[in-house]
Structure formats: C-alpha cells, structure tokens
Amino acid sequence: MNNTAYLILLEAFFILLTGISFIIAKKIYSKFKLPLLNPIITSVVIIIGFLTLFNIEYSTYCSNTRLLKFILDVSVVAFGYLLYENIEFLKKNTTTILLANIIGSSIGIGSVLIIAYLLNTKGIITMSMVSKSITTPLAIEISKNLGGITSLTAVIVVFSGILGAVVGHTIFQIFNIKSPFARGIALGTSAHGLGTARALEYGALEGALGGLSIGLMGLFTSLISFFLQ
Amino acid sequence: MIILFTALTLGLIKKEHVKTVAQFLINNLIVFFVPALVGATLINFTDISSSILDIAIIAIFSTIMVMTSTGLFVQWREKKEAKKNE
Numbered sequence: 001m002n003n004t005a006y007l008i009l010l011e012a013f014f015i016l017l018t019g020i021s022f023i024i025a026k027k028i029y030s031k032f033k034l035p036l037l038n039p040i041i042t043s044v045v046i047i048i049g050f051l052t053l054f055n056i057e058y059s060t061y062c063s064n065t066r067l068l069k070f071i072l073d074v075s076v077v078a079f080g081y082l083l084y085e086n087i088e089f090l091k092k093n094t095t096t097i098l099l100a101n102i103i104g105s106s107i108g109i110g111s112v113l114i115i116a117y118l119l120n121t122k123g124i125i126t127m128s129m130v131s132k133s134i135t136t137p138l139a140i141e142i143s144k145n146l147g148g149i150t151s152l153t154a155v156i157v158v159f160s161g162i163l164g165a166v167v168g169h170t171i172f173q174i175f176n177i178k179s180p181f182a183r184g185i186a187l188g189t190s191a192h193g194l195g196t197a198r199a200l201e202y203g204a205l206e207g208a209l210g211g212l213s214i215g216l217m218g219l220f221t222s223l224i225s226f227f228l229q
Numbered sequence: 230m231i232i233l234f235t236a237l238t239l240g241l242i243k244k245e246h247v248k249t250v251a252q253f254l255i256n257n258l259i260v261f262f263v264p265a266l267v268g269a270t271l272i273n274f275t276d277i278s279s280s281i282l283d284i285a286i287i288a289i290f291s292t293i294m295v296m297t298s299t300g301l302f303v304q305w306r307e308k309k310e311a312k313k314n315e
Contacts, residue, residue, distance in 0.1 A: 080233030
C-alpha cells in the first residue's frame with residue numbers, strides 16, 4: 001500500500017474514533033444530564049484511554065486529526081446562519097450586544113492582568129492567558145504577538161471554555177440571570193464555542209447570541225490586546 | 230460568519246442551501262475541540278509546573294467574572310428598556 005493511502009486511512013480511523021467517542025459521550029450526557037459529564041470531557045477520557053490501551057502516541061492522534069481542527073477554525077462561519085435566523089432581535093438590541101462584548105473583553109483582559117499582578121505570576125504565563133476568553137485560532141495569534149506560550153494558550157482556552165459551560169447554570173442561578181438574551185451573551189463572552197454549545201441547549205436565540213459573541217469578543221480582545229504589546 | 234450572514238440577508242444564498250450543514254456543525258461543535266484537548270496533554274508541564282496554581286486561579290476567576298458581568302449587564306439593560314416602553 002502506498003504512503004498516501006496509508007495516511008488517509010490513518011486519518012479516517014482517528015476521526016472515526018473521535019466521532020464514536022463523542023456519540024457515546026453524548027448518550028451518557030443525555031442520560032444523566034450532569035454538567036460535569038460534559039461530552040467533551042467524556043470523549044477525551046475515552047480517547048486517552050483508547051490510546052493508552054493500544055500504546056499509541058498522543059502526537060500520532062493529534063497529527064492525524066488536523067481535519068477536525070480545520071473544521072473548528074472555519075465552523076464559526078456556521079453562526080452566520082443563526083444570526084440570519086434571529087436578525088430582528090439583533091437589530092433591536094445592537095447597542096446592548098456591542099456594549100456587553102466591550103465589557104466582556106475589557107474584564108476578560110483586565111481580570112487576568114489584575115489577578116496575575118496580585119499573585120505575582122510570571123509575565124510569559126500572563127501573556128499566554130490574556131486571550132483565554134476567545135476562540136482558539138484568534139487566541140493563539142494574540143498570544144504569539146504578546147510573546148506568550150501558544151500551546152499553553154490553546155489549553156487554557158479549552159479549559160476556560162469547559163469551565164464556563166460547566167459552571168454556567170450555577171452562576172445563572174446564584175445571580176438570578178434568567179433571560180435568554182443575558183444567558184446567551186454570558187456564555188458566548190466567557191466560554192466561546194464551548195459556552196455557545198451549552199447556550200444552544202437553552203435555545204436557538206441563546207445559541208445565536210453566543211455565536212455572535214464569539215466573533216465580537218475576538219474582535220474587541222484583539223483590539224485591546226494590541227495596546228498591551 | 231459575516232460573509233455568510235450578508236449573503237443570506239441579500240438573498241445571494243438561499244437559507245435551505247446552508248441550513249443542514251450549518252445546523253450539523255453547530256449541534257456538534259464541541260467534537261472539534263477534542264483533538265485540541267488531547268493535544269494539551271503533550272505540553273511540557275515541567276516548564277510551567279511552578280505556575281499551575283496561578284493559571285488555575287486566573288482562569289477560574291476571570292471566566293466567572295466575564296460571565297457574571299456580561300450576563301448582569303444585559304439583564305439590567307433589558308429591564309431598563311422594558312421600563313422605558315411602559
């Protein structure tokens with residue numbers, strides 16, 4: 001068998017493995033509905049278990065699932081469809097949405113800088129964390145420009161996303177945040193795609209607002225972090 | 230995202246053309262994060278081990294602060310708007 005065919009098969013195998021793990025994880029989640037059983041956590045546990053069991057290097061898995069990473073990078077496009085479906089609502093509330101995202105990105109960056117200052121955190125770590133509330137590809141770009149560690153940024157972005165998705169509902173109950181508008185924006189601004197996936201469980205409007213917030217947070221965070229250089 | 234939105238608004242693309250794909254992508258968005266997370270285990274943790282606690286504290290507090298502030302802000306604006314319209 002020639003090399004190309006082998007590589008395509010390998011990639012297909014790992015993507016299939018990811019897909020099957022995700023389907024199982026989703027089934028488990030819909031059965032128990034516990035926030036900690038978020039499908040992404042279960043999927044990763046299944047995959048790491050599989051790789052360890054068959055003695056496969058994690059790097060082999062990662063370099064053969066680039067297609068999934070690519071789709072993640074472009075998937076934000078799909079939210080253009082959700083925006084279109086909710087255009088009337090968005091037109092009526094443009095100012096609030098824009099202001100909320102400016103507040104979100106300012107607090108996102110500001111809180112990292114302040115807490116890091118209080119804890120006396122290393123500069124390179126702080127710079128890797130400034131962009132943690134936005135979508136991975138943009139966050140990595142910002143981290144690179146600020147001299148952060150990009151692989152660390154990638155992890156923190158996903159970690160923050162899972163965290164936001166997991167604690168979201170509890171936070172909403174504590175602070176009595178009930179409206180779909182507020183919930184969608186809160187999840188999208190704090191936990192990008194993973195928060196938006198959670199927002200979609202509340203409803204399509206929440207999902208559209210989350211998706212829009214991913215884009216706006218990316219924009220405003222890029223602009224503000226430009227002044228940090 | 231903006232291009233697709235504009236094209237739909239202007240009627241250059243029909244909603245039916247993208248609905249299935251867009252909805253599939255959106256419904257299954259988190260599966261695409263899986264490789265990134267598995268890749269996370271590849272980081273050289275010895276480099277950052279002294280800062281692990283800092284990283285966790287910053288990520289947790291900052292994420293909750295962003296979520297709470299934007300959520301409360303939107304809800305406050307909504308209530309204000311509702312009062313104005315009364």
